[in-house]
Amino acid sequence: MGLRSSWEWTTLDRDDLIRLRAASDEVSGWSRRAQIVLAHREDVERRAEEATRTLRSRVADVALHGVPHWRVLPLGPGDGASIGWMARRRALPPLHPVELESLTRLTDEVPRALDLVKSITGARRFVSSAKARSAGIDAGEFLAQFHEWGRTARISEFIERIDDQQRAPEQIHPSAVLDERVGLTESFAALGSPRLAAKDRFGGLAAAISAIDEALSREADVRRRAGEAGSAMRRAEAQRLIADMPVERLKDTTRERIRIAPLTDAGIVSVQDVFTNAERLAHLPGIGATTAARIRGAAQTLWQATYEETSIRIDVNAPLSGTENLLRQLGAWDAIRATKKAKEDLANLQRLRPLAAALRSDVSHLVVMAPHDDHQALLDAADTVIDRARSSTAASRTGLDGDFWRDFLSRPSDYFVMIDELGFVLENEDVVAGGLPEDVVAAIRRFELETDHLDASLRGYQSFAARFALVQRKVIIGDEMGLGKTVEALAVLCHLYSKGSQHSVVVCPAAVVTNWMREIEAKSKLPAHRIHGSGRYAAMQRWVLRGGVAVTTYESLGWVKAQLSSAVVIACVVVDEAHYVKNPAAQRSRRTSNLIETAERAILLTGTPLENRVEEFRNLVAYVRPDLVIDATDVRPRLFRQQVAPAYLRRTTEDVLTELPELVEVNEWIPMSNADEVAYREAVMSGNFHSMRQAAMLGGEQSAKLQRLRELVQEAEDNDRKVIVFSHFLNVLGEVARTLPGAVFGPLTGSVPAAKRQELVDEFSSAGRGAVLVSQIIAGGVGLNIQAASMVVICEPQLKPTIEWQAIARSRRMGQLRSVQVHRLLSDEGADVRVTQILAKKKALFEDFAAVSDAAEWAPEAVDISDGELVREVVSAERERLLSWQSPEASNATL
Incomplete structure (x- = not known):
């Protein structure tokens, strides 16, 4: 229309x-x-x-690095x-x-x-x-x-x-x-990709955060109670010492003359008796009010000095009064310390507070929105907080109410760190400084060590060593075996990592690669990469991309160097068992030296820097500070020690581990059996030095040494000990393993893969009393920690003192709770005698040279005896002895 x-x-x-x-x-x-x-x-x-x-x-x-990363919508x-x-x-x-x-x-x-x-x-x-x-x-x-x-x-x-x-x-x-x-x-696309989670998936988060907050707020109070428990134990020990201290010691504290006779006449024979009889002192014959006051003052001075100089020691077999309460309080404090030190967990806790606040009772589900589908990271973060609260609560309960003894025995080193931190382990600052120059010590004490990435607590002397390495940049840490050189080096790597230096390298013998990987993973947050073996290429790529610690061997170092690009800056190279590169002409030494030169920092770790020649130690110093080795002719110990002091730190076990039980060394001089003598004589006549050293151990039931070894193992079992038996020779190890009854593990030899070695040690550590680990001394004496053993048996004297010391130190380390018995099986005649004599000379040389000594002169020829010369000397002397013993003239002369 x-x-x-x-x-x-x-x-x-x-x-x-x-x-x-x-x-x-x-x-x-x-x-x-x-x-x-x-x-x-x-x-x-x-x-x-x-x-x-x-x-x-x-x-x-929920923020990440201060910026909202996850968004969580609570629903009910x-x-x-x-x-x-x-x-x-x-x-x-x-x-x-x-x-x-x-x-x-x-x-x-x-x-x-x-x-x-x-x-x-x-x-x-x-x-x-x-x-x-x-x-x-x-x-x-x-x-x-x-x-x-x-x-x-x-x-x-x-x-x-x-x-x-x-x-x-x-x-x-x-x-x-x-x-x-x-x-x-x-509708919520701008907030990220959403995923649904039941409230139960975050169950316990709010309670976990509350529990951690409450625990952290109690730290000061728990630490105070631990301190009070330690003080009470220290007072009790000081009281015991005062009770045994003769009253004559009062004279040591005053310049004025104190008459002791009136005290002893009155039955006051100890300093404790002075306190007990304080009120009647002035009424004793020959003692007036003034003298009584001086006596009481002198006694109080002695008591205070004794208290201040008393370190807390924990005797497992006969615990002192107050030990249980101290361990109980330390366990509770350690739970809080572990939580406080878990900075990533605490960071997660702070991030998750808004989420925890949103988890009201009427909430049943949560929508988690994250960029790039990064949802699992939030779930993992919540799990770490919940797990941290659970472990903290469990640890605290173990400390206060649970089996605190078992916890202490499983990780005694951690407890001693706390005892040290509370000031109950006395450290001589001069000893801790290891004779370093004063200006270096001052710089070290000013240096602040960053431990955010370190999951282990440091003793005072360990922290000093780490700061020494950081201040001096390239150094040798020559602490005696068992003092924790590994964790000292790890502290350095963690500090550098936190400051942005991402790539570090550990070079070590193949036998301890597994141990290094374990230590890094257990005691730090650093990524660890095993650049050794079939997976080394992939590990190398991960290390270059992610950073962290590359653990490789002397044999693999050439391959590693070939793969490195100039873009990778090595923050620090740690050379473990540095005596492996004592010979600068060796290929592995040249490769290691080259790596040290290109790295910004270097730490050479060795408990035995001097073995046979002074030049070997000079070479180690030359790798890190060639400017310090200025005089190659003057080898006077004190002069040389002062010369290399800025780059060399050494402390002994007795210097810094005052709580360590004593080391009992017994030389078991054993007469040869007839079978032993026949086997030994044949070895001497053939000129076979190695057969001479083994002869007394290969006679089976007729071997006097093996008989004594069986007795020692039985004694160890009776006294709830475990035993490690060392020998240089595979034949001896096999004979020992076949002959000994009971639980025998090994032999642990150089041909056993590193992972299997650690497995053997773990099995031995888990076994019952009387267990025996049989080990080649050059395999078990390097890198492995064998604290389960408190008896060490060495079947024949070694040609270098350092080999024995390393082997002993595998057992007598920080954390060892029992006295360590070392038994050397020595034939009372023959090669054992002569090797022991030469060994004593080498030991004296090491103590005279590697540590501070007042000796002005020493015999260079004692250092210059090579293994070949030693062999020739012993074989010749023994052949002459045996021939002389067999001659008619010698026989008539002895009649």
């Missing part, structure tokens, strides 16, 4: 008017329905948007309506832009046209102005055209399709919040 604008209203016939009204009525119906549908859709959109805002306001931000059953409105919006029939335009016309243009058309179809046509009638004609034309289009486009069916008013509002459980029908993923 067309309406011409030139028509007057009076010209519209009745049929035109009817058709126009009918079209307008139908279009009006479409318009009303469209308005209702759009109003409904807008209401759903509004409610869904309100629900989205409500949920968004409850999102907890009460959120079902909000989730339902989001789903309702998602369920609205979609609108194509053309369809939306049609709806807009139905709700905007059409209502205006329907109003205007009344000027020509309704009662208003009789009073409308010409302008209104013209607008009405235009509106009628629009409506007629829209009606025709709407019918063709089936607008009524379209409206019907998008009308979902009949859909009832629904409650959707939080467990379905990530269903596609809800649309939360799209």
